[in-house]
Amino acid sequence: MSDFQQQALQLAGQQDNPDWLAQVRKTGAQQWLKSPWPTRKTENWKYTPLAPLQRSEFQQWAAKTSGWQDRIEFLELDATRLVFVNGEFDADASDSELPAEVVRFGDATADQHAVIAEHLGHIVDSEQHLFAALSNAWASEDGVLVHVPKNGELSKPLYIVHVSTPTGVPATANQRLLVVLETGARASVIEHFASTDDEQDGFVNSLTEVNVGENAELRHYRINLEEENLLHVGGIHANLQRSARLRGFTVSLGSKLKRIDYQINHCGEGAHLDLQGVYLPKNKQFVDYHTNVQHKVPHCTSNEVFRGIISDSAHAVFNGRIHIHKDAQKTLAELSNKNLLTSSKAEIDTKPELEIYADDVKCAHGATVSQLNKDAMYYLQARGISRDEAQVMLSFGFINELLQDVAEPAVRDYLAPRLAGLFSSNKELLQHLQYE
Amino acid sequence: MAEQQVEKMIKREYAAGFHTQIDTDTLPPGLNEDVVRFISAKKGEPEWMLEWRLQAFRAWEKMEEPSWAHVNYPKVDFQSLSYFSQPKSMEDRPKSLDEVDPELLRTYEKLGIPVHEQEMLAGVAVDMVFDSVSVVTTFREKLKEAGVIFCSISEAVHEYPELIKKYLGTVVPQKDNYYAALNSAVFSDGSFVYIPKGVRCPMELSTYFRINEQNTGQFERTLIIAEEGSHVSYLEGCTAPMRDENQLHAAVVELVALDNAEIKYSTVQNWYPGDEEGKGGIFNFVTKRGICHTNSKISWTQVETGSAVTWKYPSCILRGDNSVGEFYSVALTNNHQQADTGTKMIHIGKNTRSTIISKGISAGQSSNAYRGLVRMNPGAEGARNYTQCDSLLIGDRCGAHTFPYIESKNPSAVIEHEATTSKVSEDQMFLCQQRGLDPEKAVSMIVNGFCREVFKELPMEFAVEAGKLLEVSLEGSVG
Numbered sequence: 001m002s003d004f005q006q007q008a009l010q011l012a013g014q015q016d017n018p019d020w021l022a023q024v025r026k027t028g029a030q031q032w033l034k035s036p037w038p039t040r041k042t043e044n045w046k047y048t049p050l051a052p053l054q055r056s057e058f059q060q061w062a063a064k065t066s067g068w069q070d071r072i073e074f075l076e077l078d079a080t081r082l083v084f085v086n087g088e089f090d091a092d093a094s095d096s097e098l099p100a101e102v103v104r105f106g107d108a109t110a111d112q113h114a115v116i117a118e119h120l121g122h123i124v125d126s127e128q129h130l131f132a133a134l135s136n137a138w139a140s141e142d143g144v145l146v147h148v149p150k151n152g153e154l155s156k157p158l159y160i161v162h163v164s165t166p167t168g169v170p171a172t173a174n175q176r177l178l179v180v181l182e183t184g185a186r187a188s189v190i191e192h193f194a195s196t197d198d199e200q201d202g203f204v205n206s207l208t209e210v211n212v213g214e215n216a217e218l219r220h221y222r223i224n225l226e227e228e229n230l231l232h233v234g235g236i237h238a239n240l241q242r243s244a245r246l247r248g249f250t251v252s253l254g255s256k257l258k259r260i261d262y263q264i265n266h267c268g269e270g271a272h273l274d275l276q277g278v279y280l281p282k283n284k285q286f287v288d289y290h291t292n293v294q295h296k297v298p299h300c301t302s303n304e305v306f307r308g309i310i311s312d313s314a315h316a317v318f319n320g321r322i323h324i325h326k327d328a329q330k331t332l333a334e335l336s337n338k339n340l341l342t343s344s345k346a347e348i349d350t351k352p353e354l355e356i357y358a359d360d361v362k363c364a365h366g367a368t369v370s371q372l373n374k375d376a377m378y379y380l381q382a383r384g385i386s387r388d389e390a391q392v393m394l395s396f397g398f399i400n401e402l403l404q405d406v407a408e409p410a411v412r413d414y415l416a417p418r419l420a421g422l423f424s425s426n427k428e429l430l431q432h433l434q435y436e
Numbered sequence: 437m438a439e440q441q442v443e444k445m446i447k448r449e450y451a452a453g454f455h456t457q458i459d460t461d462t463l464p465p466g467l468n469e470d471v472v473r474f475i476s477a478k479k480g481e482p483e484w485m486l487e488w489r490l491q492a493f494r495a496w497e498k499m500e501e502p503s504w505a506h507v508n509y510p511k512v513d514f515q516s517l518s519y520f521s522q523p524k525s526m527e528d529r530p531k532s533l534d535e536v537d538p539e540l541l542r543t544y545e546k547l548g549i550p551v552h553e554q555e556m557l558a559g560v561a562v563d564m565v566f567d568s569v570s571v572v573t574t575f576r577e578k579l580k581e582a583g584v585i586f587c588s589i590s591e592a593v594h595e596y597p598e599l600i601k602k603y604l605g606t607v608v609p610q611k612d613n614y615y616a617a618l619n620s621a622v623f624s625d626g627s628f629v630y631i632p633k634g635v636r637c638p639m640e641l642s643t644y645f646r647i648n649e650q651n652t653g654q655f656e657r658t659l660i661i662a663e664e665g666s667h668v669s670y671l672e673g674c675t676a677p678m679r680d681e682n683q684l685h686a687a688v689v690e691l692v693a694l695d696n697a698e699i700k701y702s703t704v705q706n707w708y709p710g711d712e713e714g715k716g717g718i719f720n721f722v723t724k725r726g727i728c729h730t731n732s733k734i735s736w737t738q739v740e741t742g743s744a745v746t747w748k749y750p751s752c753i754l755r756g757d758n759s760v761g762e763f764y765s766v767a768l769t770n771n772h773q774q775a776d777t778g779t780k781m782i783h784i785g786k787n788t789r790s791t792i793i794s795k796g797i798s799a800g801q802s803s804n805a806y807r808g809l810v811r812m813n814p815g816a817e818g819a820r821n822y823t824q825c826d827s828l829l830i831g832d833r834c835g836a837h838t839f840p841y842i843e844s845k846n847p848s849a850v851i852e853h854e855a856t857t858s859k860v861s862e863d864q865m866f867l868c869q870q871r872g873l874d875p876e877k878a879v880s881m882i883v884n885g886f887c888r889e890v891f892k893e894l895p896m897e898f899a900v901e902a903g904k905l906l907e908v909s910l911e912g913s914v915g
Contacts, residue, residue: 347843352840359859362856367851
């Protein structure tokens with residue numbers, strides 16, 4: 001057992017232990033303790049060193065702070081906003097009126113408690129996911145439940161902002177979301193992770209569990225824009241029932257440690273997954289996406305597209321696994337992962353995996369690693385566009401193909417200038433290209 | 437109809453599954469330092485060779501059997517195996533073909549190996565390895581004229597100790613992995629090839645491996661050295677008799693391509709795959725690796741149809757600038773066969789290039805995995821890799837997997853990887869049948885087309901054999 005494993009348990013001991021969460025917390029703690037600490041030989045963590053977690057002493061929970069408001073910019077959209085600061089609910093920054101479908105765990109009614117009890121910790125396979133076990137062990141009343149009843153629809157998108165701020169010592173936050181869509185329900189959820197710029201180490205463990213019912217549709221956005229010193233391990237675990245649709249989009253900057261797992265289970269026939277992701281680590285940052293799509297039943301489809309631009313001395317890892325179970329006939333599954341390395345010190349390790357046990361399926365994956373296309377650079381420069389400008393245009397164009405497909409315009413408008421800003425510090429140039 | 441055809445395919449018998457009655461000297465089962473010493477003494481090896489083996493053995497004792505491959509098999513009890521078996525009549529080594537035990541020659545004839553020079557495919561010099569010792573090498577004189585050395589590795593230890601000392605274990609070190617360490621300790625024979633500077637080997641070289649004796653493991657070691665500007669093409673084929681128990685084959689192949697040299701290494705592996713219940717068959721745990729110096733090229737081509745379990749990753753270390761690595765593979769698994777095979781391309785030098793074409797065909801209840809690594813080191817300026825892995829599934833109880841590891845630390849390196857999975861489509865079958873082909877012909881045509889890119893890399897004689905091998909294996913498997 002590692003030091004961090006012990007520290008994490010001590011942290012759990014400092015929390016309230018409400019009766020209705022006791023079981024989830026207990027099982028989580030047991031699994032967390034039982035799990036061997038990942039090393040380079042653990043296949044799922046082969047390229048992802050957990051040393052930054054071991055190095056800092058995360059001996060306390062981050063408390064809510066103030067004065068962060070003018071340092072975080074929110075998305076501009078008509079949505080129901082919930083704000084958590086260092087894992088604690090911030091009523092001042094959040095909307096006061098919540099729709100009936102959305103509730104903080106601590107304020108849940110008896111019916112909603114029943115929904116939480118049914119699903120919380122049951123969608124995720126915490127035996128396989130170490131940090132999901134930790135999230136269970138740390139479960140608190142500061143989680144969010146979205147429960148949309150049969151044929152209902154969330155009238156406005158739900159916008160959850162997780163803010164991390166410095167507290168003077170390395171501190172920890174646990175962030176939890178549970179989305180349950182009943183038959184025919186529809187919802188749009190945006191998770192925005194942000195931090196104030198500072199030198200202080202922090203650790204965020206986030207877990208989102210999703211159950212998309214029959215014919216239901218969820219649009220899910222996960223925006224990870226925290227600063228470099230915030231360590232983040234997150235997971236999105238979803239079960240898709242018959243003819244359910246999940247359309248996901250995710251973007252991440254790097255940090256000392258950033259790891260996001262997407263685990264999608266196709267449990268009912270005709271379910272469909274669309275997942276698009278962008279990762280943009282720079283400096284000495286690190287980012288790791290692991291996706292695992294389990295096709296358990298016939299006639300399902302999935303389409304994943306991930307693109308990354310790795311600059312400076314950054315290191316990115318991508319692992320895209322598609323598992324077609326026996327009898328999951330007529331499955332269509334595709335995965336594409338494209339990477340640009342823009343510096344001689346950058347590193348990418350990618351592994352698109354296929355594991356197939358059914359014959360009448362169509363599966364394909366592709367992965368590429370290269371630098372900016374020299375012909376394209378030449379073409380632009382030959383037309384009088386400066387080298388810097390051409391570089392920004394091509395880099396941004398590379399990820400803009402995915403941004404343009406984002407259904408929520410506010411997400412697109414928020415991300416475009418911020419991501420373009422990563423490719424150049426020249427404000428005039430960005431303005432000229434109309435990215436600002 | 438499809439059912440019947442699958443049935444028919446499954447009932448295909450293993451044509452090379454006969455056992456030859458020959459008196460043999462076989463070491464009792466078990467493995468310890470004394471066995472290593474015995475093998476070394478039996479071959480009259482010099483002290484340095486014994487020391488090298490013992491180093492490997494001591495390392496092996498401390499190692500653990502790898503378990504990361506996507507295969508399941510009962511643990512091999514290394515103490516129940518015999519580590520040396522040689523036909524008795526080998527005691528006095530034959531000087532020419534006439535002196536070889538006619539029983540032995542008949543074995544090879546049954547397998548269709550062109551050991552007699554007058555046979556149809558004459559022109560292929562064969563080094564035959566029967567259980568543990570090299571039986572005879574044909575065409576040696578003719579090769580000698582060109583300066584090419586082609587002999588068994590135990591002979592080479594005596595006759596060319598300088599070369600062996602210089603190169604043995606430089607590509608696959610003794611401690612490289614569990615099976616390589618085992619092989620280094622107990623290897624009994626294998627082939628040694630040395631092509632001098634600027635020589636283009638006048639003929640295809642070939643080795644034929646056969647496991648005959650019960651409860652034996654075969655541990656052969658092949659070392660090929662191509663000096664500057666030389667060229668060689670080497671073929672390897674394997675079979676084993678049908679047996680209920682699993683037999684072990686743990687070989688090591690080392691290739692050294694010096695500046696401007698080219699080595700082409702082709703394998704047709706048809707070890708006994710076990711019966712339809714998955715009983716018996718060969719465990720094939722092989723380490724093959726080549727090192728490429730400046731402007732050189734190593735090309736691996738393999739057709740894998742046999743073995744109960746295959747664990748094999750022919751690799752290229754592209755150390756020199758502008759060097760080229762190629763890997764062409766067809767792996768077919770049927771019944772309960774399991775294969776975890778692929779390649780590693782380690783790009784170190786500038787402008788190095790590699791191509792990987794892998795075709796996996798799974799039928800019955802088999803499992804077929806491609807596992808590959810493409811690594812671009814920081815110095816691999818302008819390096820290029822293209823990988824294509826296609827899988828064809830026949831039947832709904834088999835599995836096809838792809839695990840490609842791609843690691844890049846150089847921005848000017850370009851890597852492309854694609855993989856697809858499909859079955860023989862109803863449309864394709866309809867089109868062929870509508871033009872008067874019967875379903876079996878149609879399947880064989882489609883599968884042959886699927887593997888075409890790999891077959892065209894094989895030397896002519898092998899391409900024909902490989903095509904036939906697949907045709908027989910897949911007879912009527914889809915309808």
